[in-house]
Amino acid sequence: MAKALELAWAAKGKTFPNPAVGAVVVFNGKIVGTGATEVCGGPHAEKVALEKAGKRAAGATLYVTLEPCCHYGRTPPCTDAIITAKIKRVVAASADPNPLVNGKGFTKLRAAGIAVEIGLLQEEAMTVNEDFFHTITKKRAWITLKLACTLDGRIADEAGVSQWITGKEAREYGHELRRTHAAVAVGRTTLERDDPQLTVRHVKGFSPARIVFTTGAKISKKTFFYRYAKEARGIVVVSGKGRKKIMRDSRSGLEYWYTGEQEPRKHLRTFTEMAFENDITSVLVEGGQKMASSFLEFGLVNRLYLFYGNKILGKGIEALRFSRGLALNKRISLKNRKTLLFGDTFGITGIPDNVK
Amino acid sequence: MAKALELAWAAKGKTFPNPAVGAVVVFNGKIVGTGATEVCGGPHAEKVALEKAGKRAAGATLYVTLEPCCHYGRTPPCTDAIITAKIKRVVAASADPNPLVNGKGFTKLRAAGIAVEIGLLQEEAMTVNEDFFHTITKKRAWITLKLACTLDGRIADEAGVSQWITGKEAREYGHELRRTHAAVAVGRTTLERDDPQLTVRHVKGFSPARIVFTTGAKISKKTFFYRYAKEARGIVVVSGKGRKKIMRDSRSGLEYWYTGEQEPRKHLRTFTEMAFENDITSVLVEGGQKMASSFLEFGLVNRLYLFYGNKILGKGIEALRFSRGLALNKRISLKNRKTLLFGDTFGITGIPDNVK
Numbered sequence: 056m057a058k059a060l061e062l063a064w065a066a067k068g069k070t071f072p073n074p075a076v077g078a079v080v081v082f083n084g085k086i087v088g089t090g091a092t093e094v095c096g097g098p099h100a101e102k103v104a105l106e107k108a109g110k111r112a113a114g115a116t117l118y119v120t121l122e123p124c125c126h127y128g129r130t131p132p133c134t135d136a137i138i139t140a141k142i143k144r145v146v147a148a149s150a151d152p153n154p155l156v157n158g159k160g161f162t163k164l165r166a167a168g169i170a171v172e173i174g175l176l177q178e179e180a181m182t183v184n185e186d187f188f189h190t191i192t193k194k195r196a197w198i199t200l201k202l203a204c205t206l207d208g209r210i211a212d213e214a215g216v217s218q219w220i221t222g223k224e225a226r227e228y229g230h231e232l233r234r235t236h237a238a239v240a241v242g243r244t245t246l247e248r249d250d251p252q253l254t255v256r257h258v259k260g261f262s263p264a265r266i267v268f269t270t271g272a273k274i275s276k277k278t279f280f281y282r283y284a285k286e287a288r289g290i291v292v293v294s295g296k297g298r299k300k301i302m303r304d305s306r307s308g309l310e311y312w313y314t315g316e317q318e319p320r321k322h323l324r325t326f327t328e329m330a331f332e333n334d335i336t337s338v339l340v341e342g343g344q345k346m347a348s349s350f351l352e353f354g355l356v357n358r359l360y361l362f363y364g365n366k367i368l369g370k371g372i373e374a375l376r377f378s379r380g381l382a383l384n385k386r387i388s389l390k391n392r393k394t395l396l397f398g399d400t401f402g403i404t405g406i407p408d409n410v411k
Numbered sequence: 412m413a414k415a416l417e418l419a420w421a422a423k424g425k426t427f428p429n430p431a432v433g434a435v436v437v438f439n440g441k442i443v444g445t446g447a448t449e450v451c452g453g454p455h456a457e458k459v460a461l462e463k464a465g466k467r468a469a470g471a472t473l474y475v476t477l478e479p480c481c482h483y484g485r486t487p488p489c490t491d492a493i494i495t496a497k498i499k500r501v502v503a504a505s506a507d508p509n510p511l512v513n514g515k516g517f518t519k520l521r522a523a524g525i526a527v528e529i530g531l532l533q534e535e536a537m538t539v540n541e542d543f544f545h546t547i548t549k550k551r552a553w554i555t556l557k558l559a560c561t562l563d564g565r566i567a568d569e570a571g572v573s574q575w576i577t578g579k580e581a582r583e584y585g586h587e588l589r590r591t592h593a594a595v596a597v598g599r600t601t602l603e604r605d606d607p608q609l610t611v612r613h614v615k616g617f618s619p620a621r622i623v624f625t626t627g628a629k630i631s632k633k634t635f636f637y638r639y640a641k642e643a644r645g646i647v648v649v650s651g652k653g654r655k656k657i658m659r660d661s662r663s664g665l666e667y668w669y670t671g672e673q674e675p676r677k678h679l680r681t682f683t684e685m686a687f688e689n690d691i692t693s694v695l696v697e698g699g700q701k702m703a704s705s706f707l708e709f710g711l712v713n714r715l716y717l718f719y720g721n722k723i724l725g726k727g728i729e730a731l732r733f734s735r736g737l738a739l740n741k742r743i744s745l746k747n748r749k750t751l752l753f754g755d756t757f758g759i760t761g762i763p764d765n766v767k
Contacts, residue, residue: 205742206717206759208564208729213736220739352725361562363719367743367763369708370736373564373729380569380726383576386561387723394750394757401750401759403562407723 056118056148056176058089062100063120063183066091068263071237072336074121074151074187078104080142082115099124101133105140113141120180122151122173125160134163144170148180153191186236186337189357196330197337200347201232201360202374203400209371210342215248217372221364225400229341230255232360233263236339238290238330240266242346243274251341252279254287264288264335268326268346270295272311284308290335294322301333319378320353327355344372351387352377354411358404359389365399412474412504412532414445418456419476419539422447425617427593428692430477430507430543434460436498438471455480457489461496469497476536478507478529481516490519500526504536509547542592542693545713552686553693556703557588557716558730559756565727566698571604573728577720581756585697586611588716589619592695594646594686596622598702599630607697608635610643620644620691624682624702626651628667640664646691650678657689675734676709683711700728707743708733710767714760715745721755 062077069075070092078100080088088111090103098106101123105112123133123145137145145164150173151157161171181188186197203221204210211217219226233239239253246267253265264287265280272293274281280289285308292312299315312329316322330338340350350356361374381387389405396402418433425431426448434456436444444467446459454462457479461468479489479501493501501520506529507513517527537544542553559577560566567573575582589595595609602623609621621636621643628649630637636645641664648668655671668685672678686694696706706712717730737743745761752758 204564206745207731208560212739212742214738216739218739348725351723363759365744365748365761366739367707367731367745368737368739369704369731369733369743375563375723375725377725381724382570383568383572383574383722383724386568387725388721388755389562389723392721392755394752396750399744399748401757403719403757405721 056120056146058086059118059120060148060176060179060183062089062091063180066093066100067183068234068236069094071095072190072334074184076100076119076121078117078119080104080108080112080115080117082108082111087111087115096129098130099133102130102136105136105142108140114143116144116146117142118146118175120148120183122147122149122156122158122160123164124151124156125163126155128155134160137164137169138167142169144172146172146175148175149173149177152188185358190331190336194331195324195327196237196335197357198327198340198350198355199232199236199337199358199360200340200350200356201229201362202342202347203229203362203364204374205366205368205371206363207367207369208374209368210344210374211372212368213371215372217249219364220366221362221400222398224397225362225364225402228395228397228402229362232339236263236337238264238266238288238335238338240268240338240340240346242343243267243269244345245341245343246278246280247275250278250280253341262287263339264290266290266292266335266338268292268294274309281307281309292326294319299325299329301329319349323349323353323355344374344376348375348377351375351407352379354407354409356407357410359407360402360404362397362400362402412476412502414442415474415476416504416532416535416539418445418447419536422449422456423539424590424592424619425450427451428546428690430540432456432475432477434473434475436460436464436468436471436473438464438467443467443471452485454486455489458486458492461492461498464496470499472500472502473498474502474531476504476539478503478505478512478514478516479520480507480512481519482511484511490516493520493525494523498525500528502528502531504531505529505533508544542713546687546692550687551683552593552691553713554683554696554706554711555588555592555693555714555716556696556706556712557585557718558698558703559585559718559720560730561722561724561727562719563723563725564730565724566700566730567728568724569727571728573605575720576722577718577756578754580753581718581720581758584751584753584758585718588695590617592619592693594620594622594644594691594694596624596694596696596702598699599623599625600701601697601699602634602636603631606634606636609697618643619695620646622646622648622691622694624648624650630665637663637665648682650675655681655685657685675705679705679709679711700730700732704731704733707731707763708735710763710765712763713766715763716758716760718753718756718758
């Protein structure tokens, strides 16, 4: 199962809007086939592993990180393939919360006389696809907020300079985070000041979609975001009263998403719904202060990463600044906290307890 | 030597202005005597250990965390006691930078035919007395700055509430820090808002002296600081033009230190000198924002502790706010960084690279 999880993590980022799954076929104590979810529309992990195992799948055990599907989606059901291959036993890390599956896959396998065990390394398996499990039930995109700040909580100095606050290893991990999200988002101020590429430079993988939040629909044509809009999906999210709609600019290739909402809380909430409907199931928000603070203040952040570089500025742009400060007894805390160490930078991640 | 270091740490806080030293006498592979520095004026570690060893010291090895003294101070030289006890070999973790000793102790021992080895666990031994090594050469008090802040760098919410930002374990460690410093200091705003006791409640040990920084000489008589000024040394440090002087209020028992300086940088610098001259060799500064920021901005912090509680406020009082913000390429970094974990609070400590 550990091997299957490794395969799932490696596939993460290429399978949106599908979950990333790993599968391993074991016969007589030997691995005879491995697989991971391929890009959307391609075969699922189980099918890849079974194909590799070939005839040796008969009588073997299949380890899989998620309940095998039993419905016709973009591909035929995996349960059929498992039964056909004469697998004797299926060990699954977790059930699939997708209402189309949700235990039905296991039922179908058991009905075919296959032994089924559920729960091995469940917690780890749930983390790989925490975004997927969220979106499938909430019908909203999963939001990860990542902030790189100084030891005194600043994301830039007084002149707005922010490159670089954290060390190289932490920035590489930031690219790994981009790789495992369907989209990367920044506010317009950050776009114009830093002109970030929002690509996955330091690690191999697909480039996530790029999102910019703005109040008007104008985007500087000089930005990397505008110039390379055809390389990856580029989305401009526009707030303001009007009709909720999506327009596509054929010249630049950019999509313009109008949420029809002026009030920040409603605007961002609507965005998460539009994102889900348009196959952007997870978004890594990278700042700046305004975007980060709004998403967190309004309870829309599903996972927070804070990286602290080994720097003190004494003044500058605060990482977080809510429209209303919280009283100490009403503060946001992080659940399931984990600390991370990257050379001279340390980090913390967890789930904000105000998430809706 | 590990045992000797343990003894030194336990003695730390009771030996000011002397360094905390541990000593262990080993004969035939067995510990026959242990000792640590006693309160100022009492015997040194070596002498305690030698007395416990008695006749078994003859031909034995003495492990000691600091070079034995060779001069008459408040007590007679330890080198004489070592020679008289017929110790065969001395293993010292480090030399004593005190100009009165500084290798002369080793020379005297060697002249008496005793084998001397230096450097075992030197780094650890240097850390125990880093304040002492600093003061003996710089003639200024060692300043440790400790700040307890939220994940977003605030030390209090907008209403000024700061109890408690960090968890219980971290606060206990805060008391351990108080125990190992000669004095604990806060600014006047913190005194009046939080009325801190500045005592060592959670760990056994001596109560450090208490210091309050203020621009005027008036201190509220309702504060714990004022009411219990006779239990521990209570010092009011007053800035402003005039003559540098120390006055004692016999009624309250408080000392008033006038630095004669109005300019914050000079005021605090003069304070560190006055503290050293008055046997306050190390000061733990606990805030608030203004005191903490001034000490750090002016390069007077010898060691910084930052504790991050698992809380986000979004607004509030920033932990640090310099009079002039630093540009990112002129930022302060911490040297010799270490991370600490206390339940839901994590911490970082290191030496600011702007220290003078």
